[in-house]
Amino acid sequence: MQYYQMTGFMGEADAIDFDGLAKGLPDPATATLLLDFDGTLVDIADRPDGITVPDLVPDILRRAMDQLDGRVALVSGRSVEALEGFVPDFNGTLIGTHGSEMRHDGVHENTVTFDRETVARLIRLAQDFAALRPEFLVEPKPSGVVLHYRQATEHGALALRFMESLAMAAEGFRLQPALMAYELKPEGVGKDIALRDLLGRPGFEGKTPIFAGDDLTDEPALELIRERKGATIKIGMAETVAEARLPDPAALLKVLDDWLA
Numbered sequence: 001m002q003y004y005q006m007t008g009f010m011g012e013a014d015a016i017d018f019d020g021l022a023k024g025l026p027d028p029a030t031a032t033l034l035l036d037f038d039g040t041l042v043d044i045a046d047r048p049d050g051i052t053v054p055d056l057v058p059d060i061l062r063r064a065m066d067q068l069d070g071r072v073a074l075v076s077g078r079s080v081e082a083l084e085g086f087v088p089d090f091n092g093t094l095i096g097t098h099g100s101e102m103r104h105d106g107v108h109e110n111t112v113t114f115d116r117e118t119v120a121r122l123i124r125l126a127q128d129f130a131a132l133r134p135e136f137l138v139e140p141k142p143s144g145v146v147l148h149y150r151q152a153t154e155h156g157a158l159a160l161r162f163m164e165s166l167a168m169a170a171e172g173f174r175l176q177p178a179l180m181a182y183e184l185k186p187e188g189v190g191k192d193i194a195l196r197d198l199l200g201r202p203g204f205e206g207k208t209p210i211f212a213g214d215d216l217t218d219e220p221a222l223e224l225i226r227e228r229k230g231a232t233i234k235i236g237m238a239e240t241v242a243e244a245r246l247p248d249p250a251a252l253l254k255v256l257d258d259w260l261a
């Protein structure tokens with residue numbers, strides 16, 4: 001695939017060579033498809049529960065599962081339970097909470113051990129803090145907690161200071177900056193780490209991975225897929241190690257739709 005074929009997003013959507021992009025991807029029979037969720041398959045919304053999953057998403061996931069013989073994974077910061085709620089018919093692999101949990105072959109696994117009491121305490125402290133400022137939104141996760149400040153961007157620095165203090169007091173956890181949010185997650189958790197595991201599993205070995213993602217937390221995974229000589233696609237304008245770019249989830253869905261036609 002030519003880099004400049006993929007980098008069509010400086011112009012209007014009709015200037016993007018969707019057909020060329022789809023043809024540049026490996027044959028589905030030889031590929032593994034790895035997709036971030038928020039900002040990649042669905043547009044970013046004001047609130048975590050405010051997203052709309054386009055009808056094309058379940059359709060593409062179903063066709064990809066058929067044509068790639070099940071080698072399809074969503075790789076998200078969302079929990080596995082939340083992903084299951086958004087794409088209930090998808091029965092491929094779900095890598096959730098940045099890789100701290102996985103649903104593979106229908107079986108739920110925790111990929112790291114962490115102290116559940118600490119998680120409960122962190123969630124409680126974040127909720128107490130957010131109660132003082134209702135624009136903040138707390139998202140509890142199975143192995144951590146997110147403090148969202150999208151409704152109060154002027155207080156981003158305050159959110160950072162608070163979450164940094166929590167991180168310092170929580171052994172075994174670290175701060176993860178995210179889109180208009182700060183998250184605490186267990187050490188040793190990352191999408192790249194979970195993907196190394198998945199790509200070595202039966203059925204996935206020897207296939208060419210394709211990864212699409214938009215966020216800072218996707219960069220280590222994009223690096224891994226480049227090392228493995230796979231195809232890497234960044235959604236949006238942010239700095240990246242990916243070799244290709246598309247402007248938004250709609251453009252990615254169009255490329256995947258053409259690829260699986």
Ligand SMILES: O=P(O)(O)OC[C@H]1O[C@H](O[C@H]2O[C@H](CO)[C@@H](O)[C@H](O)[C@H]2O)[C@H](O)[C@@H](O)[C@@H]1O
Nearest residue numbers: 037038044045046047048076077078179180181
């Ligand atoms: O790894 P991803 O699938 O990209 O998930 C990353 C985080 O996405 C969600 O938060 C982000 O999207 C929200 C909805 O568009 C937005 O309101 C928020 O500002 C973003 O940070 C999700 O809530 C997190 O749990 C995920 O880690």
